[in-house]
Amino acid sequence: MEFELNFAPVFASYELLLQGAWMTIQLSASAMAIGLVLAVLGAWAKTSGPNFLRGVVSGYVEIIRNTPFLVQIFFIYFGLPSLGLKLDPYSAALLAMVINVGAYATEIIRAGIESIHKGQLEAGYALGLKPRQNFRYVVLKPALRTVYPALTSQFIFLMLTSSVVSVISAGDLTAVGSTIGSQTFASFEVYFVITAMYFVMSIGFSSLFSVIERAAFRYPSNR
Amino acid sequence: MLRSFGWNEIWFIVTAIQWTLILSAIAFGGGALGGLLIALSRVSRTSVLRHAAQGFIRVFQGTPLLLQLFVIFFGLNAFGIVVQPLTAASIALTLHASAFLGEIWRGCIEAVPKSQSEASWSMGLSYRDRMRYVVLPQAARIGVAPTVGFLVQLLKETSLASIIGFVEITRAGQIISNVTFEPFKVFSLVAALYFVLCWPLTLLARRMERRFALSGRS
Numbered sequence: 001m002e003f004e005l006n007f008a009p010v011f012a013s014y015e016l017l018l019q020g021a022w023m024t025i026q027l028s029a030s031a032m033a034i035g036l037v038l039a040v041l042g043a044w045a046k047t048s049g050p051n052f053l054r055g056v057v058s059g060y061v062e063i064i065r066n067t068p069f070l071v072q073i074f075f076i077y078f079g080l081p082s083l084g085l086k087l088d089p090y091s092a093a094l095l096a097m098v099i100n101v102g103a104y105a106t107e108i109i110r111a112g113i114e115s116i117h118k119g120q121l122e123a124g125y126a127l128g129l130k131p132r133q134n135f136r137y138v139v140l141k142p143a144l145r146t147v148y149p150a151l152t153s154q155f156i157f158l159m160l161t162s163s164v165v166s167v168i169s170a171g172d173l174t175a176v177g178s179t180i181g182s183q184t185f186a187s188f189e190v191y192f193v194i195t196a197m198y199f200v201m202s203i204g205f206s207s208l209f210s211v212i213e214r215a216a217f218r219y220p221s222n223r
Numbered sequence: 224m225l226r227s228f229g230w231n232e233i234w235f236i237v238t239a240i241q242w243t244l245i246l247s248a249i250a251f252g253g254g255a256l257g258g259l260l261i262a263l264s265r266v267s268r269t270s271v272l273r274h275a276a277q278g279f280i281r282v283f284q285g286t287p288l289l290l291q292l293f294v295i296f297f298g299l300n301a302f303g304i305v306v307q308p309l310t311a312a313s314i315a316l317t318l319h320a321s322a323f324l325g326e327i328w329r330g331c332i333e334a335v336p337k338s339q340s341e342a343s344w345s346m347g348l349s350y351r352d353r354m355r356y357v358v359l360p361q362a363a364r365i366g367v368a369p370t371v372g373f374l375v376q377l378l379k380e381t382s383l384a385s386i387i388g389f390v391e392i393t394r395a396g397q398i399i400s401n402v403t404f405e406p407f408k409v410f411s412l413v414a415a416l417y418f419v420l421c422w423p424l425t426l427l428a429r430r431m432e433r434r435f436a437l438s439g440r441s
Contacts (some may be wrong), residue, residue: 066422
């Protein structure tokens with residue numbers, strides 16, 4: 001018996017694949033941007049917020065981190081309509097990704113904030129900074145530098161995990177691949193090419209992030 | 224006719240836990256073996272081994288698990304080897320876990336002070352004895368907490384096997400959701416089941432991490 005691999009239909013639809021890749025990058029970048037805002041608020045609430053808010057944020061973080069992303073998507077896309085919130089696949093995917101990455105990033109930023117020495121904070125107050133200024137300049141900025149590597153690997157992880165949103169046909173790279181695969185019966189070939197595309201994307205982003213790191217955080221650290 | 228979401232339906236999902244656990248156990252067992260080999264190769268003195276292990280880790284950490292699952296499932300079928308979803312999922316998750324555990328454990332091995340391995344070298348211990356009696360036991364102590372943390376990740380990731388048709392908790396939930404049309408209740412239950420499995424492990428990992436951080440300071 002002979003088995004022939006047929007990559008022709010895959011390369012014939014390269015435009016669709018590139019569009020899918022762009023969609024994946026766009027989804028991941030938007031989710032990361034909104035998720036970071038959520039995470040900064042969450043980290044603030046967890047470290048210096050009122051007690052009840054601390055509890056709410058902890059609950060959110062624990063629930064998201066201890067359930068699979070796939071189930072979170074199903075819950076948002078199929079479950080929420082019965083509460084009257086009906087989303088199209090793209091919005092559902094984006095919402096699921098924001099909620100998911102928000103929880104992980106909250107923990108990362110919280111750890112970064114807790115790495116700031118208490119004396120530094122007191123020095124900020126002694127210099128007459130208001131609590132909000134103190135949080136922004138003394139805590140947040142140095143903390144961001146500390147957490148930068150963790151956040152960038154979280155972004156790459158998010159981009160890879162975003163392949164899961166293809167289950168609700170959100171138009172991302174994997175969803176495009178599934179469509180091509182079922183039209184051409186060349187599933188293996190399509191998925192193989194797509195895997196390589198994700199690989200290139202993650203290598204590309206991690207090089208980009210390390211260039212940025214070298215440029216942005218060049219000033220000497222105190223360690 | 225629609226079925227109602229009653230005890231039979233709940234029971235169907237709850238009993239599917241066993242398949243999630245079986246798949247997790249296979250992937251964790253296989254991944255532990257593979258991960259040990261990868262970690263030892265990464266710290267090996269043979270550069271070919273080091274580079275091969277690093278390439279393996281890069282590929283599996285740089286591509287989506289879902290695609291790894293698809294490539295193995297559809298790939299084996301394309302080459303005429305018919306595999307059950309459980310087999311494909313076991314292979315993919317084992318390779319995936321090997322890469323992640325390999326990288327975690329490499330860090331732990333490198334965290335053991337170099338003087339330990341130099342001392343055992345000067346005492347004339349062979350490579351095998353040095354790893355077995357000196358380096359690995361100390362690395363294991365450092366590695367327990369992150370390993371349990373990874374186990375949580377792996378448990379959650381077995382849900383992806385549902386996409387190639389393996390009936391574990393998530394797939395069981397989808398099936399029941401389709402016949403009862405109660406997705407909200409069904410996926411709340413599914414999420415709660417995962418939470419019950421994962422949360423104790425998360426807490427355990429956190430406690431061990433804290434205890435290690437305290438004991439490591441002295």
